[in-house]
Amino acid sequence: EALETVLDGVPLNRIQVRIDAHPWSRAVADWLVAFLGKRRSDPAKLNLSFGIDPAAIFAGTGRLRMSIEALQASMPQSLAHFFSMGVPGVLLEADGRVFHNAGATEAQELGTMMASAVSYLRMFEEARQPLVYAAPHIGFALSVDQDQFVSMAKVRALRRLWARVQEACSISAATANVHAETSFRMMTSADPETNVLRTTIAAFAAAAGGADSVSILPHTIAHGLPAGFARRVARNTQLIMANESHIDHVADPACGSGAVEALTAELCEAAWEEFQRIEAEGGVLSSLQQGHIQKRVQAASARRNAAYQAGERAIVGTTLHPPKTERPVETLAAERRPAVTEGVAVCEPLFPIRIDQSIGAAS
Numbered sequence: 001e002a003l004e005t006v007l008d009g010v011p012l013n014r015i016q017v018r019i020d021a022h023p024w025s026r027a028v029a030d031w032l033v034a035f036l037g038k039r040r041s042d043p044a045k046l047n048l049s050f051g052i053d054p055a056a057i058f059a060g061t062g063r064l065r066m067s068i069e070a071l072q073a074s075m076p077q078s079l080a081h082f083f084s085m086g087v088p089g090v091l092l093e094a095d096g097r098v099f100h101n102a103g104a105t106e107a108q109e110l111g112t113m114m115a116s117a118v119s120y121l122r123m124f125e126e127a128r129q130p131l132v133y134a135a136p137h138i139g140f141a142l143s144v145d146q147d148q149f150v151s152m153a154k155v156r157a158l159r160r161l162w163a164r165v166q167e168a169c170s171i172s173a174a175t176a177n178v179h180a181e182t183s184f185r186m187m188t189s190a191d192p193e194t195n196v197l198r199t200t201i202a203a204f205a206a207a208a209g210g211a212d213s214v215s216i217l218p219h220t221i222a223h224g225l226p227a228g229f230a231r232r233v234a235r236n237t238q239l240i241m242a243n244e245s246h247i248d249h250v251a252d253p254a255c256g257s258g259a260v261e262a263l264t265a266e267l268c269e270a271a272w273e274e275f276q277r278i279e280a281e282g283g284v285l286s287s288l289q290q291g292h293i294q295k296r297v298q299a300a301s302a303r304r305n306a307a308y309q310a311g312e313r314a315i316v317g318t319t320l321h322p323p324k325t326e327r328p329v330e331t332l333a334a335e336r337r338p339a340v341t342e343g344v345a346v347c348e349p350l351f352p353i354r355i356d357q358s359i360g361a362a363s
Contacts, residue, residue: 003028004035012041016089016213018049018179020141029091048089049139049179052079055116055284056095059102059293059350063343068285070344072119076127090139090177092120099293100143101184101352103301106154106267111274112293113140114161115284118275121169122283135166136174144206145183146198152254153263155180155209160268161275180206181215187222188356191317192329195219200237207247208254214238222354222362224331288347297350305358318361 007017019028029050036046054071058064064071079091094116096109104112117138124134140158144151155178162176182202187195196219206214216234218226226234242248254260274296281287288294307313314320356362 003031007035012036012039013045016047016049018051018213020051020215044088046088049093049177050089050091051093051095051139051141052091053093053095053116053141055112055119055288056093056098058285058288058345058347060098061339061343062347062349063341064285064345065343067344068289071285072123072126075120076124076129089137091137092134093139093141093179094120095141097141097143097181097184098350098352099297102297102350103185103304103353103358104297105270105300106150107270108274108293108296108300109142110154110158110161110267110271111278112284113142113158114165114271114275115278115287117162118165118279119283119285121165131169131171135169135171139177139179141179141181143183143185144180144202144209144211145186146201148201148205149260149263150267151202151205152209153260153267155206155211156252156254156260156264157267157271159210160264161271164272178211179213179215180209180211182206182217184217184221184352185354187217187219187354188315188318189222189354189362190326190356191323192219192222194317195222196233196237199234200241203237203241204247207241208250210252220329220331222356223329225334227330227332229330285345289345291348294348294350301353301358304355308355308359308361315356315361318356319359 017032019032029052032048032050054064054075066074094113096104096113099112100109117140120138121131121134124131140162142154142158144154158178159176163173166173180203182199186198186202199216199219203214203216216237218230218234220226220230247253278284278287278293281290281292284293304313308315308319311319317323354362
């Protein structure tokens with residue numbers, strides 16, 4: 001009912017509709033298809049992104065409602081009606097945000113995303129469905145942070161990696177559909193206005209790196225559900241960037257930059273090694289179930305936290321130049337949903353944690 005109210009009167013054929021509702025994305029996708037039928041919308045004229053990612057759900061909740069084998073066998077058939085409808089856009093998504101916000105390196109995030117995308121291709125191959133039809137419906141979601149050049153390189157590396165995977169599968173290269181979201185782990189509770197600077201840099205990096213869509217987290221999100229002002233700042237940051245700086249008018253502005261090209265190549269190499277490591281562990285779902293990915297992410301997070309605690313890295317407004325007084329932050333009351341506790345397949349969950357929390361510097 002809430003989604004129906006939100007979409008009431010919205011011209012769906014003129015915008016991209018992105019459903020980001022882990023771990024209920026599949027149920028929401030089914031509802032949206034029924035809703036489109038009720039509105040008599042032509043699916044071929046829509047641009048949809050359902051964001052269905054079993055690996056992200058498994059990693060984020062530690063639970064799957066069925067066994068890995070049953071999931072791999074049933075998913076191609078359960079999504080067949082979406083293909084038959086001719087719905088354009090992203091049906092399956094390789095989402096790296098869960099891993100990033102739990103502490104993964106850029107290479108670990110990219111490598112895990114490639115492993116997720118390949119697992120989708122493998123599912124359709126085993127179901128004897130042509131990969132050439134499945135590949136264009138696979139999208140990607142990643143996190144970008146205040147490290148501008150690394151974030152730019154990460155988005156660029158993702159496109160190269162996906163092109164390489166498709167080449168290895170002998171299918172026509174489909175352009176990667178990339179959604180970028182500003183990092184949750186970089187946000188701070190102390191001096192939250194500094195988060196506006198962080199998210200602006202991150203959003204610029206995403207656009208300059210070639211992301212197709214960008215979401216900016218409101219600067220007060222570390223305190224709870226953001227109120228209207230914080231949401232407007234996040235929205236207007238994107239509008240100003242697009243309509244005044246015209247960053248969306250330039251294709252790959254970093255092309256030819258020696259530094260960014262070197263970073264991109266370095267990330268591609270490291271991410272490919274992580275991807276091969278996950279494949280050797282039986283694929284992304286099996287690796288999660290056995291705890292291999294979690295151990296590497298936790299080790300990377302520990303190394304990063306140690307650098308902050310040793311003073312090698314700093315957080316402006318938290319560990320560097322902290323404010324003497326804090327202004328009150330407005331948030332909205334939010335219903336907390338109970339954690340998922342049921343499931344056939346179980347793994348150690350990867351919970352999002354901010355860096356300032358990890359190093360004990362959160363206010």
